[in-house]
Amino acid sequence: MPHEPATYRDLAERAWAWVQTQVHRDGEDLWLAEQPAQTEPGEYPYGMHSGIGGLAHLLTEIRLTRPWTDAEQHLADGIVDTLTRRIGTATEHDYFDGLTSTIGVLTALDNGLGAPGVDAAVARLGELATPDGWPASFLEPPRAVPGGTCNDVTLGNAGVLIGALWATRYDVPGAAELAHRAADVVLAERVETATGLDWAFVPARFMLREGGRMPNWSHGLAGIAGSLAAAGTVLGRPDLVEAGRRGAEHLVAEADTSDGGMRLPHVVPDAEGFDHFTYTWCHGPAGTSLTFAALQHAGVTDVGDRTAYDWERACLHSLKVSGIPARRYPGFWDNDGRCCGTAGVGDVVLNIWQRHGIDDDLVFATTLADAIVDRAIRDGEHVYWRFVEHRNADPLLPPGPGWMQGAAGISAYLFRIARVLEQGPAAQSVARMDTWWALSS
Numbered sequence: 001m002p003h004e005p006a007t008y009r010d011l012a013e014r015a016w017a018w019v020q021t022q023v024h025r026d027g028e029d030l031w032l033a034e035q036p037a038q039t040e041p042g043e044y045p046y047g048m049h050s051g052i053g054g055l056a057h058l059l060t061e062i063r064l065t066r067p068w069t070d071a072e073q074h075l076a077d078g079i080v081d082t083l084t085r086r087i088g089t090a091t092e093h094d095y096f097d098g099l100t101s102t103i104g105v106l107t108a109l110d111n112g113l114g115a116p117g118v119d120a121a122v123a124r125l126g127e128l129a130t131p132d133g134w135p136a137s138f139l140e141p142p143r144a145v146p147g148g149t150c151n152d153v154t155l156g157n158a159g160v161l162i163g164a165l166w167a168t169r170y171d172v173p174g175a176a177e178l179a180h181r182a183a184d185v186v187l188a189e190r191v192e193t194a195t196g197l198d199w200a201f202v203p204a205r206f207m208l209r210e211g212g213r214m215p216n217w218s219h220g221l222a223g224i225a226g227s228l229a230a231a232g233t234v235l236g237r238p239d240l241v242e243a244g245r246r247g248a249e250h251l252v253a254e255a256d257t258s259d260g261g262m263r264l265p266h267v268v269p270d271a272e273g274f275d276h277f278t279y280t281w282c283h284g285p286a287g288t289s290l291t292f293a294a295l296q297h298a299g300v301t302d303v304g305d306r307t308a309y310d311w312e313r314a315c316l317h318s319l320k321v322s323g324i325p326a327r328r329y330p331g332f333w334d335n336d337g338r339c340c341g342t343a344g345v346g347d348v349v350l351n352i353w354q355r356h357g358i359d360d361d362l363v364f365a366t367t368l369a370d371a372i373v374d375r376a377i378r379d380g381e382h383v384y385w386r387f388v389e390h391r392n393a394d395p396l397l398p399p400g401p402g403w404m405q406g407a408a409g410i411s412a413y414l415f416r417i418a419r420v421l422e423q424g425p426a427a428q429s430v431a432r433m434d435t436w437w438a439l440s441s
Contacts, residue, residue, distance in 0.1 A: 050406070
């Protein structure tokens with residue numbers, strides 16, 4: 001049964017209260033535990049994905065619901081100070097935890113103050129650039145040669161592109177130049193196919209052994225094509241829009257469209273332990289729909305034999321008939337986070353509903369929110385969620401507080417749907433570097 005907006009908001013506040021108990025200090029720096037009882041910073045304590053930086057994005061949702069408390073303002077200031085101090089020595093560039101993440105965090109907490117520190121992050125990205133783009137630290141033998149780069153929108157050169165575009169929208173000095181540079185690097189890696197353009201996750205010249213392809217948003221063609229289409233509109237470059245369109249044409253040529261929907265495999269070829277299809281922001285139609293939203297924003301009409309809008313609706317169709325958010329069998333939809341689960345899909349669906357106003361889309365977004373309510377674990381005054389790894393002897397995973405895979409990101413979705421249900425399609429949406437083109441305004 002659908003809940004009242006106050007139910008979603010109350011649950012969001014209780015989850016946020018729990019998240020704040022997982023914030024720690026190490027000297028001057030704040031860091032976020034990746035799970036309870038963690039006493040020292042883990043591998044990714046500062047970035048957007050699982051670290052303290054991700055809380056900035058929840059704070060932006062809260063600011064649209066109510067004024068910040070003094071404690072929340074103090075937390076926001078601490079996040080800005082922590083990340084700004086780290087820019088000068090940063091070596092990672094990525095969207096999840098590197099300098100691109102930092103751009104998103106600092107601009108989220110800008111509140112009209114000019115996003116202090118973003119100019120330093122843009123400059124640092126310029127310093128780290130090579131002729132092939134931005135080296136990926138995880139590429140090493142026996143998989144790849146050291147110093148290689150990747151193309152994708154979360155860990156690679158397209159990620160720097162969307163970060164630079166976002167900084168350009170804030171008129172950050174040097175951001176437009178960085179965006180042109182990143183766009184040219186990505187464009188140079190295109191591969192001509194019979195049905196359009198393609199990009200490998202990692203260019204073949206850097207690989208020491210063959211690997212699978214992940215064609216959807218997070219590590220594949222969908223994210224690259226979408227970022228190029230968005231870049232074309234910001235930079236005034238029709239060549240980038242056309243490259244994004246041709247990338248989307250190759251994408252749909254490889255998709256399963258048999259029932260009028262649009263879905264691509266998680267991994268090509270299939271890999272052990274992965275479902276053939278998933279339906280997430282990272283590796284499913286939810287994220288891939290952002291490609292077609294970017295093309296619509298860029299003024300592109302036809303992609304293959306349908307319009308860009310039709311393909312976005314096709315992605316949504318595949319989500320609706322997939323069975324989510326039910327956990328149909330072990331391993332299917334065991335996650336309610338933003339990256340790989342319910343909250344991430346819900347946020348995309350709300351974007352589509354606010355732009356197009358089709359009632360059934362709001363019903364679906366509410367169904368997703370209701371599943372989150374039903375799966376919440378109430379612990380006194382607090383709330384959190386525990387995902388499932390069905391292959392483990394103890395399948396219930398520890399609760400996480402972070403943005404992409406934890407309570408912070410889920411809480412933000414609950415805050416948003418409560419506001420949307422009360423205010424309707426004109427409700428203000430938080431623009432972020434990977435979604436701004438998909439919003440109603």
